[in-house]
Amino acid sequence: MTNQNNEVTYSIGELAKEFDITPRSIRFYEEQHLLSPERTGQTRIYCNKDRVRLKLILRGKRLGFSLAEIKNLFELYDSNANSMLQLEAMLQMTEQKRAILRQQLDDIQMLMNELDEVEKRCRDELADLQKRGS
Amino acid sequence: MTNQNNEVTYSIGELAKEFDITPRSIRFYEEQHLLSPERTGQTRIYCNKDRVRLKLILRGKRLGFSLAEIKNLFELYDSNANSMLQLEAMLQMTEQKRAILRQQLDDIQMLMNELDEVEKRCRDELADLQKRGS
DNA sequence: CCTAACCCTAACGTTAACGTAAATCAATTT
């Protein structure tokens, strides 16, 4: 659908289907102030910006962030910080998040290596079985 | 400490302190069959293998895996799968986990880019403030 | 007019991963 400004809009059901979650979840994110869609009467109307937000929420979740932390990141991103103090606090925040992401990169690298090992042992075993079997 | 075989061992408190978690958590992991330390009387005695396990648990957690999934990975790793069916199931599992990790790598990359943006905007703003201020 | 497919609010239920409190025991320390 499109609204009066000819922008694309979505119903809650459409978004739910697209991202494979339930409407309940989307409403819950709103309750937690991670979304704030327009309304026509009672019905929620999501614009493209809302859709992007939702995508970001789900990405954050995949990375193990809590909804509170994700909200935190949003505020950081939206913030029109104007005092030096605020700005410096923000730089600290970004650095903190960066550290977490670096740690995750390390973790992923190590886990991948272990999966390689498991897989190799597995393939060797399989080859062995096939030899004996034939 | 060392046990009768001259291997290094740890108390629950030592491990808790080392990894900055509570003994309660460690006991809980045991309850969920992620650990199974020796005992002397009632007291738990952790060997180095247990310590490595614990480290792996925490790494899994940082990556957003549930304890059940981590247990799953352990079984996969420990498994002496001997039938072709088991081995193939295992290969499927590793591929599945790999897909998740790849997704996370993507997610991290994107989030890092956004942090770059936030930081850049922030530094610009700061520079601007300093100009006007001087 | 009915019902099917949407939407809504309100509120209680559920699961994972521990936290916390109570009561007890063993080894040191004072």
Next chain:
DNA sequence: AAATTGATTTACGTTAACGTTAGGGTTAGG
């Protein structure tokens, strides 16, 4: 001997992130 320290079990409490149920409104189609 008394107190401190660190271990144990048992069991109820807690938080996050929804699931689920109940009750109700509105539009399109048959």
